[in-house]
Amino acid sequence: MFERFTKDAREVVRGAVASCQEAGGGTVGPEHLLLALLDREASRGSFALAALGLPVENREPVREGLDEARRRAGLSRADADALADLGIDVTAIVSRVEEAHGVGAMSGDRPERGRRIGRPAFGRDAKSVLETSLRIALAHRDRHIGDEHLLLALTARPGPPAEVLADHGVTHTSLTRVLYSGGEARAG
DSSP states (O other), X not given: OGGGBOHHHHHHHHHHHHHHHXXXXXXXXXXXXXXXXXXXXXXXXXXXXXXXXXXXGGOHHHXXXXXXXXXXXXXXXXXXXXXXXXXXXXXXXXXXHHHHHOTTTTSSOSXXXXXXXXXXXXXXXXXXXXXXHHHHHHHTTOSSXXXXXXXXXXXXXXXXXXXXXXXXXXXXXXXXXXXXXXXXOOOO
């Protein structure tokens, strides 16, 4: 599948691995893909984000939203709300765990004991994003998978990346409109 990735999409994958390593994590997740996309400039994905009100210089609130989700052990607000309906206060739990073990204790970014040294593996959710990006590219009859397809895939599946982007006006529908309005734009 990676042979179909454009240079920009490959850079996002490399950036996701680097982001995961910098955080001390052992598994690349969708949030790492989004963090790598936020660092991109002069690509279709970057231009789409800018068109929707997120130019490179204004992407810090998205990073902060991802950090907040990571502090909740990757739970989306929808997950936290569902748990609240059951009487479980995720914010209180995070606060108590962080009091005892330090800020970010629930993030999963701490290196695991006995973990092999080397490049982190892609987790199931990150692999799903990559597979979804292929399906999206094929559905739009694009010959290659670009960073815009990775961005579309992140917004097409529930979870913190889609939730944080939606908070800033970036949804699957709005991205599709920006990327594909006025004729079939081709990645390449």
